[in-house]
Amino acid sequence: MSTLVTGIAELVTNDASRGEGALGVVPDAALVIADGAVGWLGPAREAPAADRMLDVKGRAVLPGFVDSHAHLVFGGDRAVEFEARMAGRRYDGGGIASTVDATRAASDDQLRARLRALVAEMRAQGTTTVEVKSGYGLTIDDEARALRLAREVTDETTFLGAHVVPAEFAGRRDDYVELVTGPMLAACAPYASWVDVFCEPASPHAFDGDASRAVLEAGRRAGLGLRVHGNQLAAGPGVRLAVELGAASVDHCTHLVDADVDALAGGTTVATLLPGVEFSTRSPYPDARRLLAAGVTVALATDCNPGSSFTSSMPFCIAMAVREMGMTPSEAVWGATAGGAAALRRADIGHLGVGARADLTVLDAPSYRHLAYRPGVPLARALDV
Numbered sequence: 001m002s003t004l005v006t007g008i009a010e011l012v013t014n015d016a017s018r019g020e021g022a023l024g025v026v027p028d029a030a031l032v033i034a035d036g037a038v039g040w041l042g043p044a045r046e047a048p049a050a051d052r053m054l055d056v057k058g059r060a061v062l063p064g065f066v067d068s069h070a071h072l073v074f075g076g077d078r079a080v081e082f083e084a085r086m087a088g089r090r091y092d093g094g095g096i097a098s099t100v101d102a103t104r105a106a107s108d109d110q111l112r113a114r115l116r117a118l119v120a121e122m123r124a125q126g127t128t129t130v131e132v133k134s135g136y137g138l139t140i141d142d143e144a145r146a147l148r149l150a151r152e153v154t155d156e157t158t159f160l161g162a163h164v165v166p167a168e169f170a171g172r173r174d175d176y177v178e179l180v181t182g183p184m185l186a187a188c189a190p191y192a193s194w195v196d197v198f199c200e201p202a203s204p205h206a207f208d209g210d211a212s213r214a215v216l217e218a219g220r221r222a223g224l225g226l227r228v229h230g231n232q233l234a235a236g237p238g239v240r241l242a243v244e245l246g247a248a249s250v251d252h253c254t255h256l257v258d259a260d261v262d263a264l265a266g267g268t269t270v271a272t273l274l275p276g277v278e279f280s281t282r283s284p285y286p287d288a289r290r291l292l293a294a295g296v297t298v299a300l301a302t303d304c305n306p307g308s309s310f311t312s313s314m315p316f317c318i319a320m321a322v323r324e325m326g327m328t329p330s331e332a333v334w335g336a337t338a339g340g341a342a343a344l345r346r347a348d349i350g351h352l353g354v355g356a357r358a359d360l361t362v363l364d365a366p367s368y369r370h371l372a373y374r375p376g377v378p379l380a381r382a383l384d385v
Ligand SMILES: [Zn+2]
Pocket: 069, 071, 229, 303, 305
């Protein structure tokens, strides 16, 4: 069964050889979907026949958003903490402990219901691929449970046992790293594709460079790809460690020194920026222009989590990237699609070339520019073909 999608005012392909600019924009376009993949694309007047037609009536069509950084398995929420922060309290990652308590206390069904509701919320806003991390269980059983549940909704699952040092290990960080790199990793690796660590020596709750290296190297030995939370609260070793170890992505990148930018420019690690965090913690945004000027691959993601960024909206992140981080609408849309795919090392998503997965997002607007131009308006949704 093939489907011809017509009435596309503007098709974003992310293939510069197929259209205008880095987004490879084709005006007045059509697209043929067959067997879940793009079979043909081009100007509508050249479109071949197909078994059925779907007319999107003058809307823009983009590759589905790839949200490469999200924490969706948790209990409770932290709305009261958010309110206190807006009244002046600083964010240091300490509030994660309350989510750990609520997550441990929740049943599988409660966690699954929340997870599925968030994935549905994302899809309703145009996200077709989401990465999901553990990190609110912090025991062998609770971390394995989080990843087992995450695997029900995505293949992009990440073991984040090294999110924070849990309360029962206070003052015994080395013992906790031993647990994470030993039996916890062994229990979690069957359900995980990636390992991640909150590398933030400035936080009393997170991990320094040596501990982060130990976590990442153990994950790699277990066959997992590498991701890093780095340089969120202060400059530190996270970014350079990620590049040195060939991590797919280092996320946050808010506080960088020149050596970090140079390392990213010379490596294969994507810099994933998470402006929802700076918005929700009232912090200075990362310098996207500095990274782009150096030739670094920049992705955008939500970091959807109950503490520092409880948004599931990639369009909101695009709008912030443009308004607050100096990215052009084109750069921001690329970062939310092709950039996210690069951060997950995926060639089949994040673009709409022939053979790509038929993950389409449609806008109730004629151009991708409206994503930033009309902030907060629900324009985007994943298209069911
Ligand atoms: Zn995160």
